[in-house]
Amino acid sequence: MPDDLINSFLNGPDENGRFGDFGGRFVSETLMPLILELEKQYDFAKTDPEFWAEMDWLWKHYVGRPSPLYFAERLTEHCGGAKIYLKRDELNHTGAHKINNVLGQIILARRMGKTRIIAETGAGQHGVATATVCAKFGLKCVVYMGAHDVERQKPNVFRMRLLGAEVVPVTSGRGTLKDAMNDALRDWVTNVRDTFYCIGTVAGPHPYPAMVRDFQAIIGQEAKAQMQEQEGRLPDTIIAAIGGGSNAMGLFHPFLDDKEVRIIGVEAGGKGVDDKMQHCASLTGGRPGVLHGNRTYLLQDEDGQILEGFSISAGLDYPGIGPEHAWLHDTGRAEYVAITDREALDAFQLCCALEGIIPALEPSHALAHVLKIAPELPKDHIICMNMCGRGDKDIFAVAEHLGVQM
Amino acid sequence: MTRIDDTFARLKAEGKKAFVGYVMAGDPDFDASLDLVRGLPAAGVDIIELGLPFTDPMADGPTIQLAGQRALEGGMTLARTLELVRRFRETDAVTPIVLMGYYNPIYSRGVPRFLEEAKAAGIDGLIVVDLPPEEDAELCLPAQAAGLNFIRLATPTTDATRLPRVLQNTSGFVYYVSVTGITGAAAAVAGDVGPEVARIKAATDLPVIVGFGIRSPETARDIASVADGAVVGSAIVKLCEDQRPVADILAFVRTLAQGAHSA
Numbered sequence: 001m002p003d004d005l006i007n008s009f010l011n012g013p014d015e016n017g018r019f020g021d022f023g024g025r026f027v028s029e030t031l032m033p034l035i036l037e038l039e040k041q042y043d044f045a046k047t048d049p050e051f052w053a054e055m056d057w058l059w060k061h062y063v064g065r066p067s068p069l070y071f072a073e074r075l076t077e078h079c080g081g082a083k084i085y086l087k088r089d090e091l092n093h094t095g096a097h098k099i100n101n102v103l104g105q106i107i108l109a110r111r112m113g114k115t116r117i118i119a120e121t122g123a124g125q126h127g128v129a130t131a132t133v134c135a136k137f138g139l140k141c142v143v144y145m146g147a148h149d150v151e152r153q154k155p156n157v158f159r160m161r162l163l164g165a166e167v168v169p170v171t172s173g174r175g176t177l178k179d180a181m182n183d184a185l186r187d188w189v190t191n192v193r194d195t196f197y198c199i200g201t202v203a204g205p206h207p208y209p210a211m212v213r214d215f216q217a218i219i220g221q222e223a224k225a226q227m228q229e230q231e232g233r234l235p236d237t238i239i240a241a242i243g244g245g246s247n248a249m250g251l252f253h254p255f256l257d258d259k260e261v262r263i264i265g266v267e268a269g270g271k272g273v274d275d276k277m278q279h280c281a282s283l284t285g286g287r288p289g290v291l292h293g294n295r296t297y298l299l300q301d302e303d304g305q306i307l308e309g310f311s312i313s314a315g316l317d318y319p320g321i322g323p324e325h326a327w328l329h330d331t332g333r334a335e336y337v338a339i340t341d342r343e344a345l346d347a348f349q350l351c352c353a354l355e356g357i358i359p360a361l362e363p364s365h366a367l368a369h370v371l372k373i374a375p376e377l378p379k380d381h382i383i384c385m386n387m388c389g390r391g392d393k394d395i396f397a398v399a400e401h402l403g404v405q406m
Numbered sequence: 407m408t409r410i411d412d413t414f415a416r417l418k419a420e421g422k423k424a425f426v427g428y429v430m431a432g433d434p435d436f437d438a439s440l441d442l443v444r445g446l447p448a449a450g451v452d453i454i455e456l457g458l459p460f461t462d463p464m465a466d467g468p469t470i471q472l473a474g475q476r477a478l479e480g481g482m483t484l485a486r487t488l489e490l491v492r493r494f495r496e497t498d499a500v501t502p503i504v505l506m507g508y509y510n511p512i513y514s515r516g517v518p519r520f521l522e523e524a525k526a527a528g529i530d531g532l533i534v535v536d537l538p539p540e541e542d543a544e545l546c547l548p549a550q551a552a553g554l555n556f557i558r559l560a561t562p563t564t565d566a567t568r569l570p571r572v573l574q575n576t577s578g579f580v581y582y583v584s585v586t587g588i589t590g591a592a593a594a595v596a597g598d599v600g601p602e603v604a605r606i607k608a609a610t611d612l613p614v615i616v617g618f619g620i621r622s623p624e625t626a627r628d629i630a631s632v633a634d635g636a637v638v639g640s641a642i643v644k645l646c647e648d649q650r651p652v653a654d655i656l657a658f659v660r661t662l663a664q665g666a667h668s669a
Contacts, residue, residue: 016540024540024541025538025540025541026509026536026537026538026541027536027538028464028465028535028536028538028559028561029538029558029559029560029561029563029564029572029583030465030559030561030562030563030583030586030587031563032538032539032540032563032564032568033563033564033565033568034563172468172471173461173462173471173475178462179462182462182463182464185464186464186465186467186587186588189464189465189586189587189588190586190587190588190591190592191586192563192586193563193586289510289513289514290508290509290510290513290536291462291510292462292464293536295513298510300510300514302514303483303484303485303511303514304460304484304510304511304512304513304514304515305459305460305461305478305511306461306462306510
């Protein structure tokens, strides 16, 4: 769609939950009444000052917002080009951006009278955030996690159990994040009357993609104000990593109508985006399809069977992407690139060495792309990257890849 | 009039309830699956529900998930599933076949192309779990225009305000899902199902068939007695999982059909 046909990129989704052709409500009939009820509740909450007052209070006193916008001086020097700023969402309570969204959904769940919360998790960050907020509010919490991820993310599994959550290892299908999401949906369809499904990313049936985006948009809103404070202007380029795409959507959304701001999403290229399909780059290497309640770009074979993603980062290991990203991709408003495991690992180490920040593997992908483009850009060009999670959870995986025995 | 409409007209004339049997296409391979499907009408199956394998069957329990995986591992695709129907039609021109599955393989093939091929192969109706009325423009309306029935699921959460919307573009029959849950899970109870079926029948002239949680001839009879028929899926597919010979599976199907027909 040519740029001049769109008045604003902030109007999506439409009343059917569509961003252009993407999004929608592709769920079984059992779930439809609940999804419509959720939409109603969310529409009300969106403009309810009491709802946002509660969110603001929790964001400030429980999560520790606003997160700093930090000028990464030594990374900037190292690159010798654009100024690099990091939005420090890794400093949030529980160590990632995930909790921004979980708080919003749990407040809604309480308003809807739901007493049992379910969630899916890959790396465990969304699971930990959900278990945390459930503990705070005294709600029963069940987290579905691929059996393979339970094995490789033991510290987060233990955290969730400490927080009182039941962690269910998922062995159906191939036991990965998408199978965890399938099993969460199966639980939901079975326990629809008392259960709220707290989805961790900007995907799933409408209204989840829009709702999760709105809860994460605090990232971009803060970044915009902080950049004005520190530089007196908007950044030239904003960058974030994408699995399902919630941290990226949160950073991007408040900037969508600032047409002079270049927007770049970084997908997980795994071992390389080629015909071997050992990656999770849905936009770079997939095509449109329907899964988990929405139409979006998916990794799939010619028969429409879903393929497994592959990435060093369990948090990016999903064969789809949020529908709004699919739309921003097709309209050309945002660019999407892929970074390999190797490049992400190099960026991870450089960030530790130069900034004293151990990043999660997910934002290490975004940082790797920053390191690629910053040297070519002028010194007055400003890049803002979302450091969406800290790397404590990843040190075992990184050690293994570096051949270090712990 | 489709084969589905003809079948219900015949059953009505005979004063009988319908028995609908589900099997997964290509489980465990094309030839064995074709043998099984060919044997279903003689075992008393009035309408064949043929599962279209998919990697991510969100509404199905473990039994049907595993059947789909076996079929996919055996090389089953949408094209091969249609081929199976074509082969079945060589020897049976009357038994309706309803394809049941998820939208992505159909979307991936392209809706117009799929509808043309499905019709040519001899499919009579579609049940697509992840297409609620809100998404009717995707496949439901084009399918009806192409002369295929689009059979909708109604569930215990489909309340009075929503029911008209669910019934609006439904044809062939209404599939009432007896429990909130996945296939092969909780047991259906005729005492709970009866009033729900009555509620739906008050709002439509279409036959109402009940599925999910029916696994014995007795339950098939009890459920069929409060509806226009009963569906059994997981209990049949389980025998495929146990690698039972086709003759054994058909013998079990016969007892289920007798149960439903005795209602």
